[in-house]
Structure formats: C-alpha cells, structure tokens
Amino acid sequence: MKKLLSVVLSASLLGLALVGTGCGEKKELVMATNAEFPPYEYHDGDAIVGIDAEIAQAIADEMGRTLVIEDMAFDSIITAVQTGKADMGVAGMTITEDRLENVDFSTPYATAAQVIIVKDDSDIASPDDLAGKTIGVQLGTTGDIYAEEIENASIEKYNKGFEAVQALTQGKVDAVIIDNEPAKVFVSQNEGIKILDEAYTYEEYAIAVKKGNTELLNQINAAIEKLQESGKLQEIVDKYIVAE
C-alpha cells in the first residue's frame, strides 16, 4: 500500500512538473471579449471565432505567444484589463474619453458605425425620430452611451445585444442602437426588422491594454501595422464581412 501511494504521488508530482514547464515555454496572451457580438466575436461550436478572434490570433502569432480567449460581459472587459485578469481587451471596442481614462488603446484596426434597427413598419425613419421613444441597447456599449443623449427617450440596457434585438422583435422597445456589423447579422436572422440607412454615428475599433503597459501596446501596434501592410487584416475582415 505504501509503495503504491509513493508511486502515485511521484507520478502526480512528475505530471505537475511537466505541466509547469509546459506553461513556461510559451507565454499566454489573454484576450478579454464578449463573444455575443457577431461577426467580430461569437461562439461557433467549442471555439470563439470572428474578426477580433482572428486578429488577436495573428497578433499572438507575431508575438510568439499562445492566445487564450476569456468570454465575459462587455462592461467587465475594461475592468478585467485594468486589474490584469486579461492582457488585452479585443471586443469591437470604440475609443471613448471615459475609456481612455482607464485603459490605453492601440491604433484602430477597423471602422464601424452605430446603426439603428427598427421594425419594418416603424415610423422611425432617421436618428431624429428617436426622441421620446423606447430604445434598447447593450449595457456599456457606445450605443448605450450615445443613446442617453437622445431627448426624452427611455433606454433599456440589456446585458446582451441579441436580447435587445429580441425585445425589439417582441415589440418591447421601438428601436435598437448597436454596431453595424452585428446589426446586419441580427437583421438577417430575424424577420420583420431592418437597419435605417442613416447611421447614428461613426467610430473606430481598437484594442485596450492596461494603462502604462507601453511594452505590450507597442508590440500590439507593431503587429497591427504588419498585418495591415501584408493585407492579412483585410483578408480576415473580408472572410467575415461580405462586401456590399
């Protein structure tokens, strides 16, 4: 019995040691995201895929690190980056003043717009018509932040983008303000809703890193530049977004 115990113990110790060295060989690059934001990041089978996931993978490859993706609520991403629980936040994140106070941003890697989704028979035809309406948004997104500027509108802050869209299809809200690419996906998956031609605002996506971590920021920026020059960045975007 004692012998068996010692064998088991030493075997498990050996195992632990192997695991330990395994980690040490290649450093992890932890990316925080909210994988309910197609086509930038979403769950496909066991994996989290999308434009951001692939760009992050390419950046990790450039840096020679292993990419680990952590899926969390969008409004927790900046906190995760700040507290060091993740190295970077890649989540279709727009640079805003409030966010800049808490994290540093890389050079933008994509442009986007905040668009308005309404029901086909809605009387809302332009952003000006939103005054006094009930508007669904995803908590903490730029759509949420901009929506608060709309006069007399009541804003319903859902935890997930698709829940806001679901509330729209069920007639619980009059309109949804959300990023244009996810909006296209949502509209293609749901009947009876459309995107207004006139966008609410335009913006640029960038990667968030912990404030003062210039080493990582420079590495990320260098990788983005390289990916832009080689055309790989465009390749990834084209893979997910079919040009109109």
Add this chain to the structure above:
Amino acid sequence: MEFADKFQKDFYLNFIKDDRWRYIVNGLGVTLKVTLFAVLIGIVLGFVVAIIRSTHDKAGSMSKFLRGTLNVLNFLCNVYLTVIRGTPVLVQLLIIYFVIFASVRIDKSFVAIIAFGINSGAYVAEIVRGGIMSIDQGQFEAGRSLGFSFTKTMMLIILPQTFKNVLPALGNEFIVLLKETSVAGYIALEDLTKGGDIIRSRTYSALFPLLAVAIIYLAIVILLSQLLKLLERRLRSSEK
C-alpha cells in the same frame, strides 16, 4: 494623502458626476418594490399550496367528490413545486419575460414581481407545510373533539402555531429572495445591482459601485433580521 485624493476622485466619479448616485437610489427603490410584492405573492401562494398539500395528507373521511378535487389540486401543487424548485430563478425570469409575455410591452417590475413571487411561493409552501405537519396530531384531534370543523381547526388552532414555528425559516426565505432579485438586470430592469453595473459600465471602476451595492443589501438584510427577531419575541411572549 495621495490615497485620500484618489478616494475622493473615485467617489466623485462614481457617485457625484452626472448624478450617478441616482442609479443606486432608483435601483434600491425598484429592488425594494419587487421584493415586497414578491414576498406578498409568495406568502399567499405558499400558504394556499401548503394548506392544500397538508389537508390532502391529513384530512380523514370526506365525500368522494371532495377527495377527488383534493387529489387533483394536490397533483397540481406537486407539479408547481417540482418545476419551480427544479429550475433556476434566472431561467424562470427570462422565460416569463421573453416567452410567456412575448410580443407585449409590459412593465418589467411587474414581470419581476410575478417571477420572484411564483418562485418564492414554492419555497414558502414547503416551509409552511413542514410547520403544519410538525404540529402534534393531538392538537388536531382536540380541535375536532371540541366540535370545530376541519377548516376552523386549521384556522384557529393549527395555523397560528404553525406561523410561530416557521417564522425563522420564512425570514430566511425572504432574505434569500431579496438577494435573488439581483438577477433582475437580465431583463433590463434597473434594480440595485443593475444600477451598480450601469455605473461600472460608465466609470470602469469596480470597487465603489460594487461596494456600495453590497453595503446596501447588507444593511437591508440586517434591518430585516432585526425586525424578524422583534416579531419572534412578541409571538413568544404568550408562551410564558
């Protein structure tokens, strides 16, 4: 000194700037409203279910029709208990909001009150049933021997004793309920927890909003426990 400066700055950013404290205060109002009405629904539902179930188990001879009705009611109560206690309250809340009330614009606090009330009722029912069953059978027989009807025995002898016995467990259930309402944010209802989340989504600081929310819940629970203790003492005074 630097720490004090940062503290002051963070405090300003999280609560004062843009009147962000309103999210907490309004959220507290919603949380209290939802909890209060859910507790009321829970008590009513719970007592009704508990009385049906224990009558089914306890009551002696009766007409065939009554026994049949009781069997059906008891079966329905069992289904209710199994389903509600077998699924998470968050899932029940989402089902009520997105499935049962699909395609209607409905007040979200109302949805939350219904969801948490129905949920709480199942737990209250079992607590109360346990209380009823724990009363000595002799009490029941004494009531009947004195000429009270079944209903009168229940109302005048069994339930008053039950209430006193189950009060600690009921208080516990209400404390749990208060804290469970914190998932109401999933249907975009701006309760206390969601209020803190909204501040967090604006300021990106975790400490102050979460701490404020936690302290408020704690304060309510402490207050509630004290009130229950007082009530328990009052009810016990008759024993001396």
